[in-house]
Amino acid sequence: MTVIRQDDFVDSISDALQFISYYHPLDFIQALQIAYEKEQSPAAKDAMAQILINSRMCAEGHRPICQDTGIVTVFLKIGMNVQWDAKLSVTEMVNAGVRKAYLDPDNLLRASILADPAGKRINTQDNTPAVIHMELVLGDKVEVEIAAKGGGSEAKSKFVMLNPSDSIVDWVMKTVPTMGAGWCPPGILGIGIGGTAEKSMILAKQACMESIDIQALIARGPENALEELRLELYEKVNALGIGAQGLGGLTTVLDVKIKDYPTHAANKPVAMIPNCAATRHTHFELDGSGPAQFIPPKLSDWPVITQTAGNARRVNLDSLNKQDIATWQTGETLLLSGTLLTGRDAAHKRIVELLKNGEALPEGVDFTNKMIYYVGPVDPVRDEIVGPAGPTTATRMDGFTEIILEKTGLLGMIGKAERGAMAIAAIKKHQSVYLIAVGGAAYLVSKAIRKARVVAFPELGMEAIHEFVVEDMPVTVAVDSRGSSIHTSAPLHWQAKIGKIPVIQVNSN
Known part of the structure; x- marks a missing residue:
């Protein structure tokens, strides 16, 4: 009988x-390098x-x-011959591990989990609780699959209950264009087929x-029907031309993974969950000999890529005007230098409440001729100005x-992925x-931030409004002042250029 110690x-x-x-x-790095080398879209x-x-x-x-350091998802297979030397339950031990990881002072991770999700939505401050799936199996080991799943990609999860004769390929090809770029492609699509509604979603998450x-x-070459389906979807989804970050190109997905389970004769449940370009997962086993060991990959496994400014236009944010x-x-690629303000969901809600009530914005929050960056940064460690500070999905701010724009004199916004029709109309x-x-x-972006301070709503934590001073922060013009959107035009261009499927309008709304 194997004894697993709580601390281990x-x-x-x-x-x-x-x-x-x-x-x-490592498999992600290798796949992305292959995609990078063959990509034709600049x-x-x-x-x-x-x-x-x-x-x-x-x-x-x-x-x-x-x-976005994710919501923790854990799949446990616990051998029936395992004995626990523990004072906590298995769930409590998982959450103790999550808490320890996210509060590690040498590498603070962002706490993104909110309790009372339908009400006050209060941050738990330590990213607990995790989402845990447990299964008792034969054996004397504990097998763990663990992931930290980003909210942007999780938000694009899809489910359908098809009729038994309906085409899974048709549904996927109809659905992927509606997901936009908020899931940060290129990544993988995890698809679950069969079981019941909730079982198919779990299968899709495991596939990721x-x-x-x-x-x-x-x-x-394929050896069974699921492998044939994988290959067909891989080719057809990439033929949509959505491309990295929705900018149009040859690679939207690096792989399509599928898991299935027997289902009722009247049903065909299908779930699809994308995994983003910040995919984070690993697998380990405990056999009673001590804690798991994680062997770092070699830096030589990463390609050496040098990015140059090229034809980028340098922009002084402190003298910017219409x-x-x-x-x-x-x-067009821009390199931004100067002062900008940050703000995402919670801050936007408070700002709009103040504007509607005719109240002044907090001291230090003046958007006149400024840009706002949709970001919730990680707290800094050691000598950092700010921790990793990549963009969040912009469509959440559309409303x-x-x-x-009407009330504050704001010139523009910085985020990730496409904007919806309502926001584009306002921009125009x-x-x-x-x-x-x-x-x-996110870490690359943070190196462009030279100064950072909180100027409003500090109680919101990572959602507080910061003032950043940036130098050569790289961005791409996604919607211009005339209302043209690259997320509409570029995928259509590349879809036609690839020419493998009829042109399908890519629209997330």
Whole structure:
């Protein structure tokens, strides 16, 4: 009989979460490098370069790949011959490991979990509780699959109960374009088929945690119906032309992983969960001999990529005006220097409440001729100005955009992924602009931030309003002052250029 000690289990959970916060799985790096080398879209290739550069920097600096350090999901297979030497329950031990990892002073991870989700939405401050799935199996070991799943990609999860004769391919091809770029492609699609509604979702999540091996499958050919389905979806989804960060290109998915389970004769439940470019997961076993050991990959496993400014336009944020932004074109790369303010969901809600009530904004919050960056940064450690500070999904701010542009003198916004029709209409009306930073390049972005201070709503934690002083922060013009959106035009262009499927309008709304 194997005895698993409480401290060994807690430490293994904590060490795993720290490990995956700054080390991409090697299969992801290899797959992204292949995609980078063959990519023909300049904007998508630049986005992939930033993701690869960021990944190497995080591996070297032991800091998070993405500012969204995820919600922890754990799959446990517990051998029936295992004996626990513990005073806590298994669930309590998992959460103790999560708490230890996220509060580690050498590599603080962002606490993103909110209690009372339908009410006050209060941050738990330590990223607990985790989402835990447990299964008793034969044997004398504990097998652990653990992931830290980002909220942007999780928000794009989809489920459908198809009729038995309905086509899964047709549903996926209809659904993927509606997901937009908020899930930070390129990544993988996890698909679960069968069981019941909740079982298919669990299968899809488990599929997201499998290794990327599509190139090996292409090389040897399919051996069963699921492998045939994987290959068909891989080719057709990439033929949509959505591309890295939705900027149009050859690679939208690095792999399509599928798990299935027997289902009722009247049903065909299908779930789809994307995993983003900051994919974080690992697997380990405990056999009673001590905590799990995690072997760091070699830095030589990362490609050496040097990014140059090229034809990027340098922008002084402190002297910016409407005449300046009117000259910007969609797809153009900018290097921003100067002062900008931050704000995301909770801050936007408070700002709009103040505006509607005719009240003044807090001291230090003046958006006149300024840009706002949608970000919730990780707390700094050691000599950092700020921790990883990549963009959050901009569509969540769409409902606030009109009143803020109308009432505050804001010139533009920076986030990730596309804007919806309502926000684009407001941008066009007020001759504003929307820029994107690369999701999955948070540590790289943070190195452009020279000063940082909280100026309003400190009680909101990572959602407080910060003032950043940046130098050469790289962004791409996504919606120009005339209302043209690269997330609409570029995928259509690349879809037609790839030419494998009829052009499907890519629209997230």
